[in-house]
Amino acid sequence: MDFSLNEVQEMLADSIEKFIDNEYAFDTRQKYAASESGFSADVWKTFAELGWTTVPFSEDDGGFNGDQVDVMVMMQRFGRGLLVEPFLANIVLAGGTLKRVGNAAQRQKWLQSIMSGELQATLAFTEPQARYDIANIATTAAADGADWVLNGQKGLVFNGGSSDLIIIPARTSGKQEDESGITLFAVPADTAGMSINAYHTVDGLRAAELTLNDVRLSGDAVLGGTGDGFAALDATIDDATLAICAEAVGIMQVLKDKTVEYSKSRSQFGVPIGSFQALQHRMVDMLTVCEQATSLLLWATMTVAEGSAEAKRAVSSVKYLVGTSGQTLGEEAVQLHGGMGVTWDLDVAHYFKRLTAISQLFGNADWHLDKLAA
Amino acid sequence: MHVTFSPEELAFQEEVRAFFRDEYPEDMREKRDKGMELDPEDQIRWQQLLHKKGWAGINWPVEFGGTGWTPVQKYIYATEEANANAPLVIPFGLSMVGPVIYTFGSEEQKQRFLPDILASKVWWCQGYSEPGSGSDLASLKTRADLVGDHFVVNGTKTWTTLGQHADWIFCLVRTNTDVARRQEGISFILIDMKSPGVSVKPIILLDGVHEVNEIHFENVEVPVENLVGEEGKGWTYGKVLLQHERANIAGVARSRYRLRRLRKQVKSSVRGAAPLSGDKNFMRRLAAVEVELKALEYTELRTLAAVSSGKAPGPESSILKVKGTEIQQAIDMLYLQAAGYYALPYVPDQYRPDFADQYVGEEAETQSSLRYFNYRKASIYGGSNEIQKNIIAKHVLGL
Numbered sequence: 028m029d030f031s032l033n034e035v036q037e038m039l040a041d042s043i044e045k046f047i048d049n050e051y052a053f054d055t056r057q058k059y060a061a062s063e064s065g066f067s068a069d070v071w072k073t074f075a076e077l078g079w080t081t082v083p084f085s086e087d088d089g090g091f092n093g094d095q096v097d098v099m100v101m102m103q104r105f106g107r108g109l110l111v112e113p114f115l116a117n118i119v120l121a122g123g124t125l126k127r128v129g130n131a132a133q134r135q136k137w138l139q140s141i142m143s144g145e146l147q148a149t150l151a152f153t154e155p156q157a158r159y160d161i162a163n164i165a166t167t168a169a170a171d172g173a174d175w176v177l178n179g180q181k182g183l184v185f186n187g188g189s190s191d192l193i194i195i196p197a198r199t200s201g202k203q204e205d206e207s208g209i210t211l212f213a214v215p216a217d218t219a220g221m222s223i224n225a226y227h228t229v230d231g232l233r234a235a236e237l238t239l240n241d242v243r244l245s246g247d248a249v250l251g252g253t254g255d256g257f258a259a260l261d262a263t264i265d266d267a268t269l270a271i272c273a274e275a276v277g278i279m280q281v282l283k284d285k286t287v288e289y290s291k292s293r294s295q296f297g298v299p300i301g302s303f304q305a306l307q308h309r310m311v312d313m314l315t316v317c318e319q320a321t322s323l324l325l326w327a328t329m330t331v332a333e334g335s336a337e338a339k340r341a342v343s344s345v346k347y348l349v350g351t352s353g354q355t356l357g358e359e360a361v362q363l364h365g366g367m368g369v370t371w372d373l374d375v376a377h378y379f380k381r382l383t384a385i386s387q388l389f390g391n392a393d394w395h396l397d398k399l400a401a
Numbered sequence: 402m403h404v405t406f407s408p409e410e411l412a413f414q415e416e417v418r419a420f421f422r423d424e425y426p427e428d429m430r431e432k433r434d435k436g437m438e439l440d441p442e443d444q445i446r447w448q449q450l451l452h453k454k455g456w457a458g459i460n461w462p463v464e465f466g467g468t469g470w471t472p473v474q475k476y477i478y479a480t481e482e483a484n485a486n487a488p489l490v491i492p493f494g495l496s497m498v499g500p501v502i503y504t505f506g507s508e509e510q511k512q513r514f515l516p517d518i519l520a521s522k523v524w525w526c527q528g529y530s531e532p533g534s535g536s537d538l539a540s541l542k543t544r545a546d547l548v549g550d551h552f553v554v555n556g557t558k559t560w561t562t563l564g565q566h567a568d569w570i571f572c573l574v575r576t577n578t579d580v581a582r583r584q585e586g587i588s589f590i591l592i593d594m595k596s597p598g599v600s601v602k603p604i605i606l607l608d609g610v611h612e613v614n615e616i617h618f619e620n621v622e623v624p625v626e627n628l629v630g631e632e633g634k635g636w637t638y639g640k641v642l643l644q645h646e647r648a649n650i651a652g653v654a655r656s657r658y659r660l661r662r663l664r665k666q667v668k669s670s671v672r673g674a675a676p677l678s679g680d681k682n683f684m685r686r687l688a689a690v691e692v693e694l695k696a697l698e699y700t701e702l703r704t705l706a707a708v709s710s711g712k713a714p715g716p717e718s719s720i721l722k723v724k725g726t727e728i729q730q731a732i733d734m735l736y737l738q739a740a741g742y743y744a745l746p747y748v749p750d751q752y753r754p755d756f757a758d759q760y761v762g763e764e765a766e767t768q769s770s771l772r773y774f775n776y777r778k779a780s781i782y783g784g785s786n787e788i789q790k791n792i793i794a795k796h797v798l799g800l
Contacts (some may be wrong), residue, residue, distance in 0.1 A: 028403065028404060028405070028406060028407075028410070028473045028476075028702070029402060029403055030402055030702070030703055030706060032402060032403065033402070036402070094402050186462040248546035267645075287608075287798050287799075287800070290800065291799075291800070294438075301800045302800070303790070304794075305793070306796070307790065307800050308787070308790045308794070309793050309799065310794065310798055310800065311790040311793045311797075312790075314720070314793065314797065314798060315720050315723065315724060315793075318700050318703075318720055319693065319696035319697065319700055319724065320696070321700075321703075322696045322698075322699030322703060323692070323695060323696040323699065324405075324695070325402070325699060325703075326404060326695060326696075326698075326699045329402060329403060329404035330404055333403065333404060333405060335404075344692045344695055347689070347691055347692055348693075348696060351689075396685050396688055396689060397681075397685070399689075399691065399692065400681060400684035400685045400687065400688040400689035401684070
């Protein structure tokens with residue numbers, strides 16, 4: 028048992044922290060978030076140049092051979108900097124699926140260009156009716172000779188408007204909620220019949236609703252075996268859940284620190300508001316939540332990385348804590364900043380919005396608690 | 402970064418497991434599993450078995466006869482100890498005054514007191530709180546006036562846990578009233594409970610149990626060599642002790658044991674009722690506490706990993722105390738709720754070995770309310786949780 032970062036992780040953490048300190052001030056972030064694509068293409072190029080895009084991929088694929096712990100180290104820092112670049116969509120979701128089920132040719136074709144930063148990609152992990160059940164897939168893929176024809180809808184496709192490649196789970200057999208009968212397809216965004224309605228999300232990021240109308244694909248678009256895409260989808264969503272929990276923990280630490288700092292500088296009744304015991308105890312609670320969430324994140328991430336039988340419980344546990352105590356921490360940060368906390372200009376509000384978005388993703392607190400209660 | 406145990410740690414786990422399986426006396430196991438309290442003689446017998454094994458001074462450095470274990474070894478030990486439902490050692494000697502003596506005491510004091518503490522030959526108790534000094538401990542009024550080669554002690558200490566069995570008491574006393582800060586002028590002294598002028602008055606807690614006491618000192622003569630460290634520095638020593646105490650009262654391994662037992666308990670039917678595990682609300686509450694506890698387990702490991710062996714953890718230990726006791730009380734509440742009507746019968750005699758009458762309810766049910774009542778103390782003792790938050794605000798957040 029050991030909680031220290033290894034040398035490589037230290038270096039990774041260090042390079043991300045330096046990048047954020049030197050090149051990613053909050054107003055820069057806001058500028059990127061307000062741009063057409065919702066992120067900076069230049070920054071994404073930097074991600075690729077520094078090798079950050081290669082971390083969770085095998086050396087055979089030209090990657091860094093990292094695991095969930097390495098991604099955690101990165102995502103925690105991305106959270107601190109409130110980065111808007113589509114690491115989750117490209118690397119964790121699309122890359123995570125491709126590395127699991129892509130054949131050599133597909134990995135060569137897609138994964139290489141994701142890592143090099145030339146290709147934008149994502150995974151269409153949910154549908155409008157599915158709520159948090161990733162097996163709930165109504166989109167169909169029907170065989171037509173050697174081709175497949177896809178019809179249906181996908182919701183909240185992160186980075187959907189900017190993506191060149193969208194991985195689409197579709198039902199090739201079974202009932203709408205069945206885990207078996209799901210097949211994964213690698214679909215270029217410009218394929219005929221794909222209609223992409225891109226929009227902003229409340230956290231400053233981008234997503235899209237996707238309509239598939241007789242989208243015709245050749246057989247080499249299929250990732251993995253026909254009908255058994257669920258396992259890869261499920262494992263990828265677990266990775267993504269851990270990744271956003273790490274991001275959330277980074278955000279929580281910033282919110283706690285900013286609140287404590289603010290309470291020392293803001294004076295009312297002739298004294299800093301941080302001298303009031305009613306507020307001190309609430310900030311202590313925020314610190315405690317940060318510590319608890321960090322601990323659970325470490326445990327959960329290591330548990331998944333080491334392939335323990337407790338992996339599912341671990342993922343649900345940390346997501347539950349982030350969605351309850353973590354969300355409350357965000358509310359407290361806003362409350363303790365007073366009127367300033369509810370303004371667009373203050374960074375705290377934007378950290379809070381991202382934290383709130385994370386609470387809603389990949390199963391909210393209730394959904395995960397039900398899994399833990401079973 | 403990894404979560405699994407190394408081969409050495411696994412071997413250690415096996416050794417600890419075997420020890421509890423083979424050496425933990427069967428009669429004590431039976432008593433504890435039936436919810437009965439151990440006699441002081443049982444407790445001492447057990448602690449002396451630990452001493453024989455060399456495991457009495459868990460947190461002590463090797464040079465003073467301690468184990469010198471790593472945080473992970475301590476974690477493994479606490480887990481196995483809880484899983485065996487073995488009693489915790491009485492903390493006042495081994496976890497509290499021992500570390501103060503080996504850290505601040507004179508060579509003579511170390512030789513005089515430490516071996517008997519390790520061997521559980523002397524029962525210690527704690528003299529900190531006073532009737533007028535609870536959270537505001539520095540306001541304490543018990544005086545020790547130097548007269549020739551001894552102090553004369555006058556005053557009252559309270560909430561003295563198991564003081565009715567104690568041979569010695571360690572006390573914070575005021576040796577100087579002419580000081581700029583109230584925290585100065587306080588000294589840490591050791592008092593033989595058999596000294597003339599010491600009297601013990603029981604305080605019965607809300608569950609009906611005699612656990613704590615008020616201790617009166619009336620012109621008690623204490624040799625000057627019983628002063629630990631420097632005169633007037635007792636506050637500093639006392640704080641170190643409290644940090645040891647706070648880390649120890651997080652009780653993570655015990656809480657984990659109790660939650661696991663509760664999970665098992667609610668799966669079975671009681672008197673023909675449907676198992677409580679079918680109650681989704683209850684199970685959600687249970688699961689939520691499990692999450693908090695798992696987080697605390699790793700918070701404790703992270704905190705202890707940052708502290709070298711034998712040293713007290715810093716103000717971060719206050720987080721462990723607050724969260725640990727909140728979780729203990731949440732588990733108490735879960736047991737209480739699981740008991741339903743049968744939380745009500747109050748038949749304390751049925752947990753005595755000589756009880757010959759008919760049992761009422763199941764042990765887990767009727768004990769649930771008594772435990773719940775008794776452990777309201779957890780968020781009050783060792784510095785109330787509100788005081789812990791003051792400490793964290795000041796020393797960790799810099800407020």
